[in-house]
Structures are given as structure tokens and as C-alpha cells.
Amino acid sequence: xxxxxxxxxxRSMKNLLLSITSLFIMTVxxxxxxxxxxxxxxxxxxxxxxxxxxxxxTGTALLADxxxxxxxxxxxxxxxxxxxxxxxxxxxxxxxxxxxxxxxFDKKTGRLTELNHQSSGGNHPCYVAVxxxxxxxxxxxxxxxxxxxxxxxxxxxxxxASQVIQHEGHSVNTDRQAGPHVHSTxxxxxxxxxxxxxxxxxKIMTYTFNNKTGKLTPAPVPYTEVDPGDGPRHLVxxxxxxxxxxxxxxxxxxxxxxxxxxxxxxFVQHMSALPPDYSGPADGADIHVSPDGKFLYSSxxxxxxxxxxxxxxxxxxxxxxxxLQSTLGKTPRNFNFDPTGNFLLAANxxxxxxxxxxxxxxxxxxxxxxxxxxxxxxxCVTWIxxx
Numbered sequence: 001x002x003x004x005x006x007x008x009x010x011r012s013m014k015n016l017l018l019s020i021t022s023l024f025i026m027t028v029x030x031x032x033x034x035x036x037x038x039x040x041x042x043x044x045x046x047x048x049x050x051x052x053x054x055x056x057x058t059g060t061a062l063l064a065d066x067x068x069x070x071x072x073x074x075x076x077x078x079x080x081x082x083x084x085x086x087x088x089x090x091x092x093x094x095x096x097x098x099x100x101x102x103x104x105f106d107k108k109t110g111r112l113t114e115l116n117h118q119s120s121g122g123n124h125p126c127y128v129a130v131x132x133x134x135x136x137x138x139x140x141x142x143x144x145x146x147x148x149x150x151x152x153x154x155x156x157x158x159x160x161a162s163q164v165i166q167h168e169g170h171s172v173n174t175d176r177q178a179g180p181h182v183h184s185t186x187x188x189x190x191x192x193x194x195x196x197x198x199x200x201x202x203k204i205m206t207y208t209f210n211n212k213t214g215k216l217t218p219a220p221v222p223y224t225e226v227d228p229g230d231g232p233r234h235l236v237x238x239x240x241x242x243x244x245x246x247x248x249x250x251x252x253x254x255x256x257x258x259x260x261x262x263x264x265x266x267f268v269q270h271m272s273a274l275p276p277d278y279s280g281p282a283d284g285a286d287i288h289v290s291p292d293g294k295f296l297y298s299s300x301x302x303x304x305x306x307x308x309x310x311x312x313x314x315x316x317x318x319x320x321x322x323x324l325q326s327t328l329g330k331t332p333r334n335f336n337f338d339p340t341g342n343f344l345l346a347a348n349x350x351x352x353x354x355x356x357x358x359x360x361x362x363x364x365x366x367x368x369x370x371x372x373x374x375x376x377x378x379x380c381v382t383w384i385x386x387x
Contacts, residue, residue: 032056034339035064035110035384038347038354038375039072039086045352045376048072049086049103051110052373053386056340059356059369064110069101073379076128076137081105081384083156084112085130085137091123095144098125100137102158107386115157121148121164127184132191136214140196145180147196149214162214171202172228176250183233183249189241193219193263197232199249204232206263224265226255234286239293243317247273252282252300254310256318269318273298273308280304286334291341295322295364299332299346307335307346309364325366328355336381343369347378354378 036054040046048069052061072086088099098120103112122141129138130152137150137158145168148161167180181200187209188195194216196205203226206219226232231250237243237259244265246255256269273284281302288297289312296310296319305327310319327335329348337344337359344357344366356371 032340033386035105035107035386036061036338036345037075037077037084037380037382037384038373038378039075039380039382040375041073041089041349041377041379042069042071046378049075049084049112050375051112053110054338054383056338056342059343059358059371061356061371061373065112067103067112067114069114070099072101074125074127075380075382076130077105077382077384078130078152078156079132079134081107083115083134083152084384085128085158087120087125087128087139088117089124089126089142091143095123096121097123098139098141098144100125100128100139100150100158102156104156105384107384115155118150118158118160121161122146127182129185129187131187131209131211133211136211138185138187138194138216140182140185142181142183142199145182145198145200147182147185147216149216151214163216165207165216167196167198167201167205169201171200173231173250176200176231177202177229184235186235186237188259188263189237195235195244195263195265197235197246199231199233202226202228202230202232204235204246204265206265208263219263221262221264224257224267227251230255231284233284236287236289238289238312238317239291240314243312245287245289245296245298245319247284247287247298248282249284250282252284252302252304254287254296254298254308254319258317268316271310271319271321273300273306274304275306275324278304285332288336290359290361290364291337291339292361294361297335297344299327299335301331301333305330305332305348307332307344307366309366311364322363323365325357328368329353333379334381336383339383339385345373345381347381349377349379352376352378354381
């Protein structure tokens with residue numbers, strides 16, 4: 001009798017331990033899951049935005065949802081992660097053919113639901129950003145050289161543009177810089193300034209930002225010049241807020257700046273993101289600082305199709321070349337890290353797949369994980385945490 005009771009007790013305890021272990025494993029796995037959002041060029045295999053459930057423990061992705069919208073080539077997520085804003089990179093002869101589409105996002109299901117659509121205030125918008133309060137969205141229109149500010153309603157939808165700014169001027173390359181070409185609109189870490197990289201002007205334009213009214217006005221130092229013909233593209237700030245890094249499209253370079261008071265950028269260093277002895281087209285693309293702030297990565301397209309890797313000096317913000325990684329595809333227009341920093345995902349536009357790299361957090365170097373996501377013309381990668 002005692003033996004039967006003892007066996008029953010042991011079986012009960014074993015089942016309890018198995019249940020606790022399974023629950024713990026499930027909790028750990030879930031805590032390492034995030035939503036991966038992919039923006040694309042449509043018209044071929046792609047129909048719009050794709051949402052995947054990504055596991056940062058295994059580096060695997062499963063399709064969760066998709067949303068039909070035209071040419072959502074750049075995406076921005078609201079600070080509360082409840083809303084997503086996509087450019088619609090289109091144009092027309094009237095110069096106002098671009099659009100911005102607002103979506104709500106359900107973290108339980110990964111579902112995107114379209115809220116509304118507004119004109120972007122120009123042609124071919126290629127960048128969109130949300131300010132730190134989540135009350136204002138700014139979009140940059142490449143072909144028309146304009147940027148526009150949109151008030152955000154309480155339900156996440158957008159009002160029509162409250163301000164449209166037209167850049168004027170040109171630079172030295174008569175083929176590509178005959179007029180302004182806004183390529184990115186980036187809010188400062190303190191949300192007091194907006195930095196606008198204009199490829200056509202060879203300038204980073206700086207605006208003072210009022211987060212109560214959404215009004216942009218030229219900053220006391222209204223712009224920062226780069227070398228003629230560089231073609232500024234994307235700007236990113238270091239997590240410390242002390243440094244900024246610029247990818248130049250036409251020269252394939254990386255510019256390092258100190259971020260000073262009153263919205264000033266102080267140039268401190270230039271490095272090439274191209275392979276040594278490379279003689280093909282530069283075609284610089286994207287730039288990001290790793291979540292831990294220790295490394296900088298910058299992609300180039302053309303015939304290069306690489307990501308250059310640099311370590312960051314925490315005291316000066318200056319960078320040192322560490323290596324070069326092929327993106328194992330064609331035209332890495334965009335890339336990004338998963339929220340844990342364990343993986344880097346490179347969106348190869350013209351080979352139509354995202355390559356998943358494992359990242360060594362000590363050296364900063366990348367290794368092919370073997371993971372791939374097949375998607376038509378992927379050109380933007382961003383994230384929403386699942387909790």
C-alpha cells in the first residue's frame with residue numbers, strides 16, 4: 001500500500017516538474033519573440049507590408065500577416081508600438097503623387113489594419129519618422145525635395161500635412177544633384193531638432209522642432225555641409241546621444257559627428273564603407289549602430305553588396321574598421337538588428353530575400369546563420385516587440 005502511494009506521489013511530482021519546465025521553456029521562447037515588419041517595392045512578387053514572428057533564440061521567422069499597400073519602401077513605428085506608418089513611394093507630374101498610410105497594429109495577432117491615407121506633400125517619399133511623443137509624423141519626399149509634417153490623431157490616423165517645406169538649390173553632380181533630394185528625416189535624441197539629409201544639396205538641413213505645435217523652423221545653425229558630390233543619405237545617432245553617423249550614397253562613405261548643443265553637428269572623421277581597391281559604383285545605402293552602442297554597420301550596393309563593420313570608441317565616438325561582410329545577395333538597401341542584437345537581417349532588394357546573420361557581440365563580426373526569408377523586393381526592416 002505504501003509502495004503504491006509512494007509511486008503515485010513520485011509520478012505526480014514528476015508531472016509537476018515537467019509542467020513547470022515546459023512552462024519555463026515556453027516563457028523563455030516567448031520572451032525572445034518579436035514582430036519583424038518588412039516594407040517592399042510592389043508590382044512584382046510583393047503586395048505590400050509583411051509581418052513575421054521572429055525568434056531571437058533560433059533566428060527563425062514565420063509569416064504572421066500582410067497588408068496590401070503600394071510601394072511601402074520605408075516604415076516607422078510609433079513609440080507605443082500601436083501604430084505603423086508607411087510611405088507610398090509614388091509620384092506624378094503635378095509633384096504630389098506620394099502618400100503616407102497609417103495602420104494600427106495588434107500585438108496579440110501581428111495584424112495590421114489600415115486607418116487612413118494622406119498625400120505626402122511631394123513625389124516619391126522614401127523616409128518617414130515619428131517624434132518621441134508619437135503626436136507628429138514627418139516624411140521626406142526624394143524627387144520633389146520636400147518634407148512634410150503630419151498631426152497624429154488619438155486613434156493613430158493622420159491629419160493632412162500641417163506644414164510642407166520645399167528645399168532649394170543644387171550641388172556639383174549635374175546628373176543627380178540638379179535639385180534637392182530629401183533622403184531622410186531624423187529626430188534628435190532629445191526630440192528638439194529634426195535633421196534632414198538632402199542628397200541633392202550635399203547638406204544635412206537642421207530644423208528646430210516644437211513638439212507642442214509640430215512646427216519646424218530653421219535651427220540657429222541651419223545646415224551641415226559634406227564634401228561636394230558625397231550625397232548624404234541616412235543619419236543615425238549613437239545610443240548615448242553624443243555622436244551621429246551619416247551614410248553618403250554617392251561616395252559610399254561614413255561621416256562621424258559630435259552632437260553638440262543647439263542642434264549642431266561637429267565633423268570629426270571620415271571612413272569609407274567600400275571594399276579596399278573597389279572601383280565600381282559607390283551606392284551607399286543604410287547605416288545603424290548596434291543596440292549595445294559598440295559597433296557601427298553601413299551597407300553599400302552597386303557591385304559591392306557588402307556591410308562594412310566598425311568598432312566605436314565610447315569616449316570619442318570615432319570608428320575603426322573591423323571587417324566587411326557580403327550580404328550574400330543583391331542591393332542591400334536596408335538592414336537592421338533584431339531587438340536583442342543577436343542577429344542582423346539584410347534586405348537584399350534585387351535578389352528578393354532577407355539574409356539572417358548571427359552577430360558576434362564581442363567582435364561585431366557577422367556569420368551566415370543559414371536563415372532566409374523569401375519576399376519580393378524587400379527594402380525596409382523594422383521591429384515591434386511582442387510584449
